[in-house]
Amino acid sequence: MTTNAFPARSPADKVGGLVYFGRMLDKIRAHDRGELPADWVPNLGKGFDGRCVRFLGLAYGDVKARVLEQDGTDEQILQWAFERGRKPNDEEIEIWNDFMRKCGWNDEVTPTLARRKRESGLESRNDIQTMFEYIDVDEGR
Numbered sequence: 001m002t003t004n005a006f007p008a009r010s011p012a013d014k015v016g017g018l019v020y021f022g023r024m025l026d027k028i029r030a031h032d033r034g035e036l037p038a039d040w041v042p043n044l045g046k047g048f049d050g051r052c053v054r055f056l057g058l059a060y061g062d063v064k065a066r067v068l069e070q071d072g073t074d075e076q077i078l079q080w081a082f083e084r085g086r087k088p089n090d091e092e093i094e095i096w097n098d099f100m101r102k103c104g105w106n107d108e109v110t111p112t113l114a115r116r117k118r119e120s121g122l123e124s125r126n127d128i129q130t131m132f133e134y135i136d137v138d139e140g141r
Contacts, residue, residue: 006139007035011048011132012101016078017090019097019132024049025074028067048100048131055096057085104131 045060
């Protein structure tokens with residue numbers, strides 16, 4: 001289990017109505033400060049990060065450069081993302097949020113969730129049915 005001091009917020013926290021976006025920014029900043037666990041570094045820009053940038057019509061490298069070179073608030077970076085990539089409408093955001101919150105629940109991510117729970121000694125936790133739930137428990141939330 002990861003410590004409570006993990007340098008990223010819950011994936012369920014929203015920025016501008018979007019889940020996960022803020023967590024991705026936190027991970028970029030934590031990596032830049034040398035605070036991201038080493039085993040997380042190879043997956044930066046992949047997995048949920050990759051889904052997020054593709055949803056916004058961006059490349060991960062561009063988001064990373066924007067965060068590190070200009071910084072700004074999460075809301076400013078999201079506004080930049082909407083201008084640089086695409087701005088989803090309210091229904092698309094609702095679909096994104098619901099999709100992301102349910103990843104791991106009876107879908108292609110389920111085997112990964114089962115493996116991660118097993119590796120963390122959480123396989124008996126039937127209340128953990130999604131990756132967001134797993135992440136929050138694993139990181140002490």
